[in-house]
Amino acid sequence: MKALLQRVSQASVSVDGNTVGRIGPGLVVFIGVGTEDSEDDARYLADKIIGLRIFSDEEGKFNLSIQDIGGEVLVISQFTLMASTRKGRRPSFTQAALPEIAEPLIEKFAEFLGASGLKVETGQFQAHMLVEIHNDGPVTISIDSQDRFKPRK
Numbered sequence: 001m002k003a004l005l006q007r008v009s010q011a012s013v014s015v016d017g018n019t020v021g022r023i024g025p026g027l028v029v030f031i032g033v034g035t036e037d038s039e040d041d042a043r044y045l046a047d048k049i050i051g052l053r054i055f056s057d058e059e060g061k062f063n064l065s066i067q068d069i070g071g072e073v074l075v076i077s078q079f080t081l082m083a084s085t086r087k088g089r090r091p092s093f094t095q096a097a098l099p100e101i102a103e104p105l106i107e108k109f110a111e112f113l114g115a116s117g118l119k120v121e122t123g124q125f126q127a128h129m130l131v132e133i134h135n136d137g138p139v140t141i142s143i144d145s146q147d148r149f150k151p152r153k
Contacts (some may be wrong), residue, residue, distance in 0.1 A: 005027050005139075006028045006133055008022065008135060014129065022121060024071075028067055032077075038104065042112060067118065073121070075122045
């Protein structure tokens with residue numbers, strides 16, 4: 001699974017003109033599921049994100065996690081994170097999981113985040129969504145659950 005995090009002062013997502021999710025200060029997490037991903041990947045990413053220290057303390061240093069600040073999370077499914085642009089000019093999405101695999105894993109990921117006590121909102125799976133983000137920083141971090149298996153160089 002791949003996650004792209006953006007630290008925000010607020011964010012919302014709407015479908016067909018209706019707001020389906022809205023948060024205050026916290027994180028927008030765009031999440032993509034690959035063909036080889038499992039519930040372990042969802043748990044790993046949730047745990048990593050919950051503890052990630054990307055919020056500033058009184059001295060302006062990245063010492064606080066989303067839990068530390070009482071932040072909120074907006075989870076948005078985004079299969080395009082799985083795009084390969086290695087060949088040609090049109091992205092290939094063959095590494096993206098089928099919807100019947102991806103949707104339950106994204107739901108599980110949101111559950112894992114919520115189980116930590118965080119307020120979690122979500123977009124609507126397979127819908128055309130309009131996401132409004134007020135970047136804070138901006139701070140944007142990408143995490144790939146497969147990185148935990150790669151040895152350091």
